[in-house]
Amino acid sequence: MKKLVIFLTCLCLSFNIYNVAPLAQPATNTIKEGIYNTSNLNLIQDKIYTVQNVSKDQNAHIILFNDHQEIIQYMKLLPNSEKQNLLPIKANYRIVIIGNADVFLA
Incomplete structure (x- = not known):
């Protein structure tokens, strides 16, 4: 009985040791309705974004x-x-999004 209790305790502890991150990560480049300066979005100049x-x-x-x-x-x-x-982005450009949609910028 003592071995069973020790085994179950070790088993429970082993499940709690490993924190597994979820596979689905939220999109961090998702922007909503608004006016955005490209410099505030940390976009690279002259790069073509989608x-x-x-x-x-x-x-x-x-x-x-x-x-x-x-x-x-x-x-x-x-x-x-x-x-x-999108066209190649410059530092002082502005992106305006109209509508209640979520837009992914990559």
């Missing part, structure tokens, strides 16, 4: 403004859209 609407039922409108406040790109993303390329 955007994707990861919402299941909401459209997203994305507008990219240059440093002279001129629209240089507009796109409408349907729910669960494919990845779309």
Whole structure:
């Protein structure tokens, strides 16, 4: 009986020793409706980023403004859209997202 208690105690302790992280990690590059400076998002200059609407039922409108406040790109993303390329990003650009969608930026 004593061996059984010791065995069960060791077994319970061994399960609690290893903390396993969940496999599904939340998307950290997901942004919502708003106005974003590319410098605040820590985006690399002259890199081509992709955007994707990861919402299941909401459209997203994305507008990219240059440093002279001129629209240089507009796109409408349907729910669960494919990845779309943005133009190369500069330091003073602004990204505007309209709609209650979650947009993944990579």
